[in-house]
Amino acid sequence: MTSTMEDRFHSLSSQNKDLKKDLSQEIQKVQAEVSKNRTELKKLADEVKHVQILATKNKKxxxxxxxxxxxxxxxxxYMEDYSRRSNLKLINFELQDKREMKKEILAWFNSSLPQQLVERAIERVHYIGNAKGGVSRPILIRFTSYAIKEQLMSTIRAKPELLKRDARIVQVYQDISRESFxxxxxMKPVTSALRKHNFKYNWGFPIFxxxxxxxxxxxxxxxxxxxQLLKAWNIQLEK
Incomplete structure (x- = not known):
């Protein structure tokens, strides 16, 4: 009986020892795997950090x-607009003789405006664009100097009623680039609000x-x- 119990004890002890050994080996495997995963996670974290640094740099x-x-x-x-700064556009100006565009426009200016222009004040005149809605094609006028053009524009701004030709109202515009236009x-909501509240404004180059x-x-x-500026002045834009 005693021998049987001893044999049983030794058998269980041996099994327990084997189980502990197996468990220890499994624990070591798990620890090795965890360590490996930690290394990979750290490597991955370093890579993520590196990518974040690159992304921040790329954003900057x-x-x-x-x-x-x-x-x-x-x-x-600015360069495009500057090259056009001595130009004006006439709209709704019906020429009587297209072969004498320059002389006809010069004569109209001199008959309509206080200042008198000599022929050499206008460098060239030609059509641009297409006719729309029964209105003749726009006419581009290039003056020999920016000062002459600005003097004309100042007069026109002050007395727009001068711009009549055979019961037509001639429209005169600055010649600007498509981007500026x-x-x-x-900016129309801003300019409309400024006009409504009697603020003076004009356009600057390149675009402001x-x-x-x-x-x-x-x-x-x-x-x-x-x-923001109009809000500070208690002016609301029209929607």
Missing amino acids: DIATHEEEIDSLQRKLI EWRKT LKVWKGSTLHTIYSLEEGE
Whole structure:
């Protein structure tokens, strides 16, 4: 009986020892796997951190490049508008003799406006664009100097009623680039509010708006800036 119990004890002890050994081996395997996973996780975390650093740098680079592109675009627009600064566009001006465009337009200016222009004040005259809605094609006039053109525009702004020709109202516009034209269209809510509240403004180059409040000059480069400025003056934009 005693021998049987001893044999049973030794058998169980041996099995227990084997189980502990197996368990220890399994634990070691798990620990090795955990250690491996930790190493891989750390490596992955380092890679993620590296990617985040690169992403941050790339965002900064992209922002810098966008600023440079925006600056270059503004310079190009400025150069384009500057090359047109001595030009005017006439709309709804019906020529009687298309072969004598320059002489006919010069004669109309001199008969309509206080100042007298000599023929050499106009460098060239030609049609642009297409006729629309029964209105004749726009006419582009290039003056020999910006000063002459601005003097004419100042007179026209002060006395728009002078712009009549055979019961037609002739429209006179600055010649600007397509980009400036589109930008000015986006600013219509601001300019409408300014006119409604009797604020003086005019357009600057390359693309900004100059607004006077009293003796102070303000510059606006975007619709958002215009909204903020008018809000500060308690003026709401029309929706």
